[in-house]
Amino acid sequence: MTFVQPATSTQQARRPFRIPRGAGKAIGGGAVLLIIVVACFLSPWITPYPPNAVKLSARLMPPVFAGGSFEHLLGTDEVGRDILSRVMMGGSTSLSIGVLAVVVSTAIGSLMGLVAGYFGRFFDAVITIAAEIQLALPSMLIIFFFLAVIGPNIITIALVLALSDWVLYARMVRARTMVERARDYVAAAKVLGAGHGRIIFNHLWPNVLPTILVVSMISLGGVILSESALSYLGLGVQRPWPSWGRMVADGQQRLQVAWWISVCPAAAIATVVFCANLLGDGLRQLWKVE
């Protein structure tokens, strides 16, 4: 067991600094993710060209590393739009949907999980049944149904994706809450006279938060993939707003002549998914979450 006493703190300082396990992964994944997120969300101001600007004189130019010019780093599409600018722009759409969906599903899921895990009995039964029903329904069909009825835009797509994901959080938070609830610090809070709200939000929530963050990072990748799949199927955000999935789909017909139109956004998706997973895994090791 480690302990720090005022008397030993000088000795502590002498110990050689060591990088804790998982820190490398978390920092690496987090840094790349941060760069991509910043670049995408600042795209209205920093793209090299307006993303929808047509320039027929520069059609189907390859990326610079495949023999293109530095004018268009990632090349251009069939009407001469700059791919880099469109990937950044598309990223802001895809990432907004991803983040929004994760935030909403985390919020709903953890609240449900906390309530089910803490109170047990009636609430637990109701929430568990709701989760079972949700899991039994084919989620893609629900998504298609909602998108067909409401019509796709950033908010609806995010909500629809969140709707199918909350179960994941609810189950996990419920399981963690049941473990934490049985620990003596919760009993100690009750003995002091703490009410349910204080116990749930001041004690249980901070203790399950690391788990929630780890899982949300890992599921961020999944949500972005789902969004891409929807867009690819034509159910995503409508033109002229590019999103990564739609760009991959649009470029597909020209895969033979201009592979870069699809491959660049696909690579962006893969990078984000990979970095989010890396960050999640790093945090898991760092915080020793199972």
Add this chain to the structure above:
Amino acid sequence: MMNVHLMHNNSASNRPVLEVANLKKHFVIGKSFFGGKPLTKLKAVDGVSFAIGAGKTLGLVGESGCGKSTVGKTILRLYNPTEGSIRVLDQEISALKPKAMRDVRRSLQMIFQDPYASLDPQMTVGRIISEALEIHGLPKGQSHASRVKELLSLVGLDPVVANRRPKEFSGGQRQRIGIARALAVEPKVLVCDEPISALDVSIQAQVINLLQRLQDELGLTYLFIAHDLGVVRHFSDRVAVMYLGGIVEIADRDRLYADPLHPYTKALLSAIPVPDPDVEQQRRRILLRGELPSPLNPPLGCRFHTRCPFATDRCREEVPALVAVAPGQEVACHYWQELRGVEGRPNQSILETEK
């Protein structure tokens, strides 16, 4: 000679601070929300009564699983009692609503066994201690910080540790933090559930000395739960011995150790290893056969008859009541008089007793 503080002859001015009568806690096992499986009752505590006078300590001892913690937690209403009465400072609390209970908690606090699980790992020590002040609406702000400092120095910690988290402390230091938290609301009664059994020997003595000093300074009343009879002897005025959910003997501490009357108390006393080779090599242990029966299916009649060397047919049928046998001593055994001075059947071979 020490019998001046007998508690049962209370005068009106010295009424017990904590009084428990016929307390029962039965857990229902295997219950799901939708019913289904037949329910089984686990009688964790089955009719426990005692009283503790102001500034006194009652030690509650017994083997693990005999219901000691359940008694403590039920008194604090972490569990709702199945039956019986709990009186704290002359107020009946066994059926109080949570709101009313909150006020009672200012006079009734608890110290937990596991110093690693009983502090919220995400909170700083300062927050852990001041939470009590927040809950009870005690004056806010600056005064909280100074009260936290005061409490930390009261339990022998450096007040600068207030902004550290529990994981930076050793078991003994954490136990001090737990004590500071309990003392924040200035309670009168402290239930200590095995407060030292998770600690190393040299640290145990520190915590015992601290609890004793606090009792002297603040006039606290303790229910001190432990399984170590040596520590209980050092610490308590009176001692209650529990077996399988019930008290089998309760007596002033010197009486209990000098003249134990219940066969279980005798066996328990003879089983504690004494840190003295001369004593150890001379003494004869009373070896009980078998182990603690399951509280799901407790023996009929005297609870102890399956392991008692003196059990008769009467013991297997008739439940012995806890009766006062001497000033300050109560025992639940049909044959306590006959067995007085009999040590048990020492040096029975384990093989014999096992079969």
Add this chain to the structure above:
Amino acid sequence: MMNAHVRTEASEAARPASSLLEVKNLTTEFRTERGTVRSLHSVSFGLGEGEALGLVGESGCGKSVTALSIMGLLPQPAGRIVSGEILFNGVDLTKLSDREMEAVRGKDIALIFQDALTSLNPVLTIERQITEAARRHLGLSPAAARRRAIEFLDLVGIPAPDKRISDYPHQFSGGMRQRVMIAMALVCGPRLLIADEPTTALDVTIQAQILELLQRLRKELSMALIMITHDLGVVAGIADRVNVMYAGHVVETGMVRQIFKNASHPYTAGLLGSIPKLDSIRGSKLQSIKGTPPDLANPPPGCPFTPRCSHAFDKCAEPPPRSSPEPAHAAECWLLEAGVNTADSRGLS
């Protein structure tokens, strides 16, 4: 006191001839996230044939690491023996190959752990688990191994052993499982049994049964015993000799009476003072040791007990030598070197 001396001399004289185990300057290390932890510092002790040695000390002081080193079971690759010898019957165990060590382990030296539930395999019957070692080490036929297993289950006091032998571990209670563990350890007739806190997880009345059983078996099978425990009461009852460990050092070693009646090291004296006495007066203050054990990743220089020792003086910044106040009794403390008796000066602090 007289008595103690007689015993001391007798066993002192006998020991070199029949020395079963001789641990010399054993030093071990663990590589951890927080740096290299030296868990044993030049630990030396001996154990005669049929003798019982108590190993006492607080959590983390290196009791289990001592046991694991002797068994060749230090967790790999984190732990390793840095230097030192473990002579068992004159053979240095640290030099044996894994193969050769396997032949010793379980046959000549057996180990039982604190937690019998986790050290028994839950999916195998106890027959499988007990007979396996008997067949491997003693080359018995299945039927003979079974007979031997039943014999040992009977020996440790399992009722109806011929029936219970086909049960699974979870069908036994805690005390019974510990008995099964003991039967399993003894089935090959080891000459040394190491018991690592065998009763810590048990209740006092069950602990009394198990201690009595170990005492009896040791006499009947004339086997040496290393009893690891933090409970000084357990040691007082079962051990002939005692090693007191602190932060990876054997700070004091001696015959059981010497340790309990004439403790020479301030740590031993402090430990004994921490335990409530049978005749203690209610409300009297226990003599406690201040502070907490050191962090082994950063031990204090010199005597490891310095930060907590009420006798510490300038010399203590250097490692104290081992000195012997009386035959068979030794302690690592500068006070002894200076000729001060800690037991006498205890009252002064």
